[in-house]
Amino acid sequence: MFRLRSETSRGMALSAPATLYVGFLVAAPLGILVAYSFWTQNYVSIDRTPTLSNYGFALNDPLVRHLLLKSIWIAGLCTIATVVLAYPIAYFIAMRARRKTLWLLLITIPFWTSYLLRVFSWKLILGFKGLMNSALISLGAIDQPLAFLLYNEFAVVLTLAHAWAPFAILPIYVSLQKMDRSLLEAATDLGCTGFQRFRRITLPLTFPGVIAACLIIFIPTVGDYVTPALVGGSEGKMISNLIQVQFGAANNWPLGATLSLIAMASVGLVATGFLFLANLARGTIR
């Protein structure tokens, strides 16, 4: 029986788990989301007549546009901050550290607690009566607690950067780690100073790792809602907070679905544009 099975059916059997997984956990929810986006909410019931009215509303609403742009802005800032901080750390571990495994383990320690707790801990650090203010006051650096530490964009960027740093460190670390060390010696041999060597060899060769890190940070942070909800205040609100409201208090699932899809499309667009620019930059960095 089994012997008679064709290549094709065997292939299908092999890929079945993956297909089922993707089907149930990605395609089906996405399909439901798309379907909802064409329906409308009638107070307690849902009107299933297909319509583009949600899109019309969302695309013309200044608040949506504002929140979307701000989400991209905050995620962008967070990406830059994270990657700029992650690069030296990854560099240190890959090139200088003796006990690489230990360092990598230390990097992941924040993940041993829940994401929510980590965000809360930033609240404790940055708050009006938080760690930072108490420390600064007891050092005599300030008389009054600083109010601008929490509940703004800065707090969101900082908290997200901290939460996502390991995801940026790892791809950069891997790209540094697999770089042939004799290339560095060859560059030195050909007269490069340490800095020239970094710019002409290390950076271009680890560029794919940096790009990967950027995407890994940017894509999920655009849609983060826990962090802006907890430390963002009114200024730090992002698109997902609006989406969350649609599925919660506002009870307008169709609009929530529409906003989600618009956010997804925007992220896709920005990421594609970013990759395009990165490819251009890669040409010049050589």
Added chain:
Amino acid sequence: MTSHPIVELRGVEKRYGNLAAVSNLNLALSAGEFFSLLGPSGCGKTTALRIIAGFQEPTSGQVLIDGNDMADMPANRRPTNMVFQSYAIFPHLDVGKNVGFGLSNSGLSKAERDMRVAEALEMVELGDLEDRKSDALSGGQRQRVALARALVMRPKVLLLDEPLSALDKNLRETMQLELRRLQQSVGITFVMVTHDQYEAMTISDRIGVMFEGRLKQVDAPATLYAQPASREIAAFIGGMNFLAADVLSSGEKGLGVNIRGFGKFHIARNPKVSKHGERIEVGIRPEQIGISTAEEKSDMGIEAVVRDIAFYGESIHYHVIATAADAPLSVAVPNHFHSRDFARGDKVSLDIKSTSIIDLGTME
């Protein structure tokens, strides 16, 4: 101009903890010579080369290049360039940019740089590959790019770490000749590290033989082959039959010896060895022993029996047992196609001339 050596090592030592990778290395290379550091893997050749290049600091000792002490000279400012064992071709740059890499640190104009890159590529016969991506190169081409990239810098010394060991046999032999030709045309001092004795002998003006971190003998290939300074060098370079001999008389130039089972010989004194006790070791190269049938045996002939035969194509190696001495010997004869072959078990007669017996000094 050539009054001082281009590279001089004075008592150079490199220790890794308890291990001395290189000890008491003294060496002077003259300008324009092709020098090879030859030794088994792990004997410290690469370490010595990297100390000259400045990638490693000697634990003690001095490195001078063109008369200048290199102690405070970082690798990127030394007048040396290196061809790495792995070639270390920059994967993100094409051939032309690889070769021109070092020149953009040099302050030359773009036009000058382009000219020198083209010239260097021409020299290694890669003129038409300037725009080729570096991942689309064969092993031999990568090796040439690495050579051009180093030569374009016009270093005082070119350092090569096993430059041919990654190539297959035919290509390696072609490249040996080409490397030699290249070195002679540019006139730069080459220091090559290799574990391949034939490679070292084919291309070098002089060879330094290293064992366990120590330089044991420095000589021209022919001298090294004819007058090895010790048994281990004799065994490392070419094939060698070792025999014990009693010294009967000892003169200024020669030694009268009795090799038991072979007879009495008057052999030349090897100037490379210092000690001559009552009992010395002598060596005979396999190709220096004549072999003929037992019937053709002359008065001086030594009786032997063929034990094994190894066919090498261009030569045939007979492993024989000398009857009187009960000593195993290896005899190599060129393959003349029509010459009479011997079979296993054949009785043969060996012919050993006293001029081909190498004095290896007191038995260790």
